[in-house]
Amino acid sequence: MKKFGSFSGKITMINDFLIDQSGMGLGCYKLMSVENDDGSIVNFVISPDTYFVDRVTVRVGDKVTGYYDANAPVPLIFPPQYRALVMVKNTPYQNVKVDYFNGELISSDNTLRLILSPYTMIVLENDQFFNRIPINRNLIVIYKASTKSIPAQTVPYKIIVMC
Structure with missing residues (x-):
């Protein structure tokens, strides 16, 4: 990690x-x-x-x-x-978080929780599909909005798994 x-x-x-x-x-x-x-x-x-x-x-x-x-x-x-x-x-309306996400898909600094949807694209760094749940891994998470809770919650539109 x-x-x-x-x-x-x-x-x-x-x-x-x-x-x-x-x-x-x-x-x-x-x-x-x-x-x-x-x-x-x-x-x-x-x-x-x-x-x-x-x-x-x-x-x-x-x-x-x-x-x-x-x-x-x-x-x-x-x-x-x-x-x-x-x-x-950096671009408007796009947020990126690079971090380790645990088994509950919460970042190591406890600031972001991921909620996966059927529309969340999950790929490897070479753009090939990753067909597992991306828990306990280093991830690049791309999302638009998040809640103001602690941790903030978001439905990312793309996750890049760093193998």
Whole structure:
């Protein structure tokens, strides 16, 4: 079970990122700087394995949220640099939650409970159907509205199972 951290803001820079001295991966890895409204900056390392929700292409100026493994080791540099696991281009009327959901489909931080419907699309990261109940797994949940209860409840329109 991963503990996910997140950071939201506006993309201020996207550059190629060299991961080794051979130069073999040049162009395959990117360094993306994101600045929030308070002026805090985070650099995300974008790899070929980074999952972009809705397979969108992002550009400088886009508002995004990056999710990373909060328990993974990170270099002690400023600004902080995280390996992005999931990137979301923020759009109106769409909410995204990346977290571990238990056997009752409640997120690890107890802020969201999922109510599945026959119309909830449940897929793997490669867009193939997942034909089981997605309990006790790391999930990317895409939904529109939720209740104001604790935990909030929602009927997601799409769930991506992170295997």
